[in-house]
Amino acid sequence: MSERDSGSSGRAKAASRAKASGQASFGAFVRKPVERTEDTAKVNVATAASEAAEMRAETAASWPADAVEVGAIVDAYGLKGWVKVAAHADAGRGGDALLSAKRWWLLRGQERRSAPSSQAKTHGDSVVARLGGVADRDAALAMRGSRVYISRSEFPALEADEFYWVDLIGLDVVNLAGINLGKVAGMIDNGAQSVLRIEYPATDKTGKPVADERLIPFVGVFVKTVDQAAKQIVVDWEADY
Known part of the structure; x- marks a missing residue:
């Protein structure tokens, strides 16, 4: 079994929410003039497109239930409003969710915002991106310290043996003898696996009751099956290892 890593969003080979506001009720209608109605429709479409392209304020209620923290904005990049992100994993190893997601969810202190990502690419060991509503370097610098979340539904699809x-x-971890070894509390990347x-x-x-831990490499020789539906991982590992 091959594996990959993103911090909390990492992948081992082995969340956007649209918010309808200001819209007419289902039964609303306009009679005449037709020309004015068409003009109004065009204005509404243009306004909706403009709002979709800008940053917007969010609340805990509008925040995606499947939002996963994938990095943090650490600096501005260039003069045209691009931001520099320290990703929790390299692009291609889970951090690529930053490259493909259409909307980023941003948290700094108690302030919640979201912004569309119009462009994103790798730059050295970081990700740089252009976000809607961030027009210049000063605006990008003001974003420093924002934690970046991506909806889990926007993560790139994986191969059958990737997680x-x-x-x-x-997930519960049990060995081949059916002995429960505990639950996965986290993941570690040791550079090799x-x-x-x-x-x-x-x-x-x-x-006195305490929580102890054991470490099992996520490789095929030890990890036999991963059943996400059953919330269980079966490993070839003894309880006294």
């Missing part, structure tokens, strides 16, 4: 880290976290970080209940020397 995003975010989809593995929380992804590693499952599995937490399980244990006791310390005084008998």
